[in-house]
Amino acid sequence: xxxxxxxxxxxxxxxxxxxxxxxxxxxxxxxxxxxxxxxxxxxxxxxxxxxxxxxxxxxxxxxxxxxxxxxxxxxxxxxxxxxxxxxxxxxxxxxxxxxxxxxxxxxx
Amino acid sequence: xxxxxxxxxxxxxxxxxxxxxxxxxxxxxxxxxxxxxxxxxxxxxxxxxxxxxxxxxxxxxxxxxxxxxxxxxxxxxxxxxxxxxxxxxxxxxxxxxxxxxxxxxxxx
DNA sequence: TTATTTACTCTACATTGTTTAGGATATATA
DNA sequence: TATATATCCTAAACAATGTAGAGTAAATAA
Numbered sequence: 001x002x003x004x005x006x007x008x009x010x011x012x013x014x015x016x017x018x019x020x021x022x023x024x025x026x027x028x029x030x031x032x033x034x035x036x037x038x039x040x041x042x043x044x045x046x047x048x049x050x051x052x053x054x055x056x057x058x059x060x061x062x063x064x065x066x067x068x069x070x071x072x073x074x075x076x077x078x079x080x081x082x083x084x085x086x087x088x089x090x091x092x093x094x095x096x097x098x099x100x101x102x103x104x105x106x107x108x
Numbered sequence: 109x110x111x112x113x114x115x116x117x118x119x120x121x122x123x124x125x126x127x128x129x130x131x132x133x134x135x136x137x138x139x140x141x142x143x144x145x146x147x148x149x150x151x152x153x154x155x156x157x158x159x160x161x162x163x164x165x166x167x168x169x170x171x172x173x174x175x176x177x178x179x180x181x182x183x184x185x186x187x188x189x190x191x192x193x194x195x196x197x198x199x200x201x202x203x204x205x206x207x208x209x210x211x212x213x214x215x216x
Numbered sequence: 217t218t219a220t221t222t223a224c225t226c227t228a229c230a231t232t233g234t235t236t237a238g239g240a241t242a243t244a245t246a
Numbered sequence: 247t248a249t250a251t252a253t254c255c256t257a258a259a260c261a262a263t264g265t266a267g268a269g270t271a272a273a274t275a276a
Contacts, residue, residue, distance in 0.1 A: 037202035094145035098123040
């Protein structure tokens with residue numbers, strides 16, 4: 001694949017990070033994608049994708065403090081980097097251009 | 109990958125078929141994706157994806173008559189099957205749901 | 217019969233997506 | 247302080263999708 005391909009799942013994960021803002025860590029990211037798309041998201045798939053996105057330099061993570069709850073390993077928070085935002089926008093633009101004019105037909 | 113995953117490139121190819129209607133064969137499909145998305149599409153990538161989509165039962169092809177032009181091997185025409193249209197719509201819905209409310213933010 | 221044009225195929229490999237299982241780090245409670 | 251339990255993350259193997267380079271097939275032109 002090209003050096004800057006963005007798969008559908010990567011796309012969804014990045015959008016979840018964008019939506020969640022400062023509360024973007026593993027579990028809510030998974031919940032957000034599941035809630036909005038209706039598809040099941042396995043933990044491993046999500047965390048693996050998050051690591052790959054970081055290796056590509058599109059997102060960045062930091063480890064937070066453990067919270068005083070019943071259980072609780074420290075959370076890893078994610079945020080989009082400018083390059084990631086740009087890539088996401090490009091991908092969206094491509095799809096919007098292709099959908100232009102046929103979206104209505106698709107819904108019949 | 110899941111039994112019914114739809115990659116980004118597959119998504120674009122299916123939309124090109126939808127857009128082109130009865131004139132949907134290899135070369136115009138490639139041209140359409142290139143013209144609307146700005147990305148370069150290699151012939152091999154397109155034809156391979158078309159064959160895979162047909163194996164999955166989302167599109168169907170038939171070989172046409174050779175046209176009286178300078179060169180001219182017969183064209184292979186493609187069209188979406190109902191299952192393919194459904195899958196395309198599902199994929200679009202998932203993305204629209206995730207974009208809802210953040211598309212504007214993405215454009216700043 | 218050879219060259220040229222249009223259309224499509226083969227093979228190999230890189231990247232992305234999924235699954236199954238398990239590990240790490242914290243608090244609760246006896 | 248040992249054991250249970252909750253939350254969050256990792257490892258490894260494999261399947262599906264995406265890309266590139268070279269090549270084949272079938273037609274017309276000269």
